[in-house]
Amino acid sequence: MNTDETGLLHAIYDEPFDVVPRRVYADWLEEHGATGLAVLQRMWMPDGSHLKTDEWKQGEQRLLDEVREHCPEGVIVELDGRLVLRATLPGDWPADSVSALDDLHRWMSEHHIQGLQLPLPCHDFPQLFDHPLVGDLRQLMPQRVQLTSFLERRTHGFSLEGLLHLYLERSPLKVEHLCRLLESDLFPHLLGLSLPERPFAALELRRLFGSPTSRHLSQIVWHLGEHPYWKEADLLDLEPLVNVRELVFHVQDKSKEALLALRILPHLFPQLESFSINNVTNRIMSRIIGQLPVEQLRAIRLSTDRLAEAEKIVHLAEGIGPTGLLTVKDPFLLPAMRDRLREMLGPRFRHEM
Numbered sequence: 001m002n003t004d005e006t007g008l009l010h011a012i013y014d015e016p017f018d019v020v021p022r023r024v025y026a027d028w029l030e031e032h033g034a035t036g037l038a039v040l041q042r043m044w045m046p047d048g049s050h051l052k053t054d055e056w057k058q059g060e061q062r063l064l065d066e067v068r069e070h071c072p073e074g075v076i077v078e079l080d081g082r083l084v085l086r087a088t089l090p091g092d093w094p095a096d097s098v099s100a101l102d103d104l105h106r107w108m109s110e111h112h113i114q115g116l117q118l119p120l121p122c123h124d125f126p127q128l129f130d131h132p133l134v135g136d137l138r139q140l141m142p143q144r145v146q147l148t149s150f151l152e153r154r155t156h157g158f159s160l161e162g163l164l165h166l167y168l169e170r171s172p173l174k175v176e177h178l179c180r181l182l183e184s185d186l187f188p189h190l191l192g193l194s195l196p197e198r199p200f201a202a203l204e205l206r207r208l209f210g211s212p213t214s215r216h217l218s219q220i221v222w223h224l225g226e227h228p229y230w231k232e233a234d235l236l237d238l239e240p241l242v243n244v245r246e247l248v249f250h251v252q253d254k255s256k257e258a259l260l261a262l263r264i265l266p267h268l269f270p271q272l273e274s275f276s277i278n279n280v281t282n283r284i285m286s287r288i289i290g291q292l293p294v295e296q297l298r299a300i301r302l303s304t305d306r307l308a309e310a311e312k313i314v315h316l317a318e319g320i321g322p323t324g325l326l327t328v329k330d331p332f333l334l335p336a337m338r339d340r341l342r343e344m345l346g347p348r349f350r351h352e353m
Contacts, residue, residue, distance in 0.1 A: 004028065009114065013191050014218055016246060017046040017274065017298050017325075022083075034112050036063035037085070044083060046299070047325055047350065067111045072104055077113070086115035175204050182211035194221035197250070199257075202234035209238050209268075219246040220269075224257035235264040244269045249277040251284065262287045276301035285312040294319040303329040310337045317344050327352065 008028055011021040026041035039059050043050045050056045060079060067077050067085065074090035087108065108116065175198070182193075190213050200208065208214060220241075247269055251258040258277075262284070265272065275292060277284070280302050294300070294316060302313070310333060317326055326345055329352040341349045 005112070010191075014245070016219075019044065019046065029112065032112075036066055037083075037112055040079075040083060047347065049347075067113070070107060070111070072100075072107060075104075080115075084115055085111065085113040087113050089116070175200065179204065179207040179211065182208060182213040191217060192219035192221070192246075193217055195223060197223035197225070199225050199227065199229045202230035205230060205234070206238060209241060214241060216243050217241060218243050219248075220244055221248040221250070222261070223250045224252070224255045224261060226252050226254050226256060228257045228260050230260070232260050232263055235260065236267055238264075238268055240268055240270050242271055245271060246274040247272055247276070249275075251277065251279045253279070253281070255279075255284070258284055259287055262291045265291060266293050273297060274299040274301075276303075278303040280304040282309045282312065285309070285316070289316055289319075294324070295321045297321070297324055299325040299327070301327040301329070305331060310334065313337070314340060314344070317341055317349070320345065320348075324348065325350070329353070 005025075005028065008021065008025040012025060015021055022041045022044055026038040029035075029038035029041065036059065040056070040063065043053070043056055043059065064077060064079060071077055071087075076088040076090075078086055078088075080086055089104075104116075107113075193214070195208070247265075249258060249261070265275075272293065273296070275297055276299075277288070280288075281304070285302075289312060292300075297320070300316070300320070302316075310330075313328060313333075314337070320326055325348050326341070327350040328341070331353045333351060338351050341351075
């Protein structure tokens with residue numbers, strides 16, 4: 001990947017709701033012949049309104065058709081929600097073919113494809129880096145490689161997206177291995193981390209969030225369980241992650257971990273700009289209203305299917321800043337409540353079923 005392009009992408013990841021870095025990147029793409037991707041970058045809007053336009057749908061299809069026309073046989077190309085082109089290799093990719101790797105690298109560079117997903121059968125996490133093809137790919141394309149392990153024919157394990165985002169959900173990875181990874185120099189450009197769906201003890205959290213890699217994270221996805229293995233004082237003892245701008249909580253029905261974590265959000269993530277939480281309950285909503293620095297957030301997303309006290313959403317909306325966005329995913333939100341929120345926030349309110 002061109003070093004100029006890497007810097008432009010980092011600027012977008014640092015400010016995910018700012019259109020300016022995308023416009024700058026669009027100019028760079030156009031200067032380098034990637035007109036189709038440039039057009040989409042200019043159309044992108046932080047509230048997602050671009051997705052509903054015919055111009056966007058037609059532009060996305062034209063871009064994918066153009067890329068797929070010259071695609072190596074068997075490779076799948078997709079455009080993700082962050083406007084990043086990603087390619088997935090088939091399971092029978094010729095791992096021992098140097099010429100195939102060179103052709104793949106050339107094709108990805110020509111079409112500005114930033115992510116490469118490589119399926120690997122792996123039952124032991126450390127073996128993943130020992131796979132010969134992984135070593136070749138990381139050496140050839142260190143900024144693009146994304147690895148995914150498959151266990152028992154189901155998607156598990158971890159993926160490494162261009163050394164920018166590390167996804168760890170229900171993986172065979174032990175907490176000790178995760179700490180060692182984040183304390184190593186394997187991920188110098190890591191910006192996003194998704195923690196696996198498992199409990200962490202206080203000492204483990206201290207290692208995870210205190211690692212050199214965690215200090216420059218801008219996005220964290222956190223799966224919070226029912227029974228915490230730490231106390232509020234343990235979290236207040238953690239050093240704040242001042243670079244985190246985007247936080248996503250996935251919570252269980254009776255998540256005491258989520259209730260504790262919400263108390264320390266202003267301390268642990270003082271520069272937070274975007275907050276999303278799935279499986280919201282009335283009790284959690286009360287904690288959000290009382291603890292979340294709503295006025296400084298640029299985007300809030302709530303997902304629920306049983307929020308009985310919908311008036312709490314209005315209470316939350318009243319504290320949102322003049323440019324803040326509120327998205328509510330609730331199939332049972334009453335039309336009167338939805339209209340009231342739209343009257344309060346106008347186009348800054350979105351309702352998803």
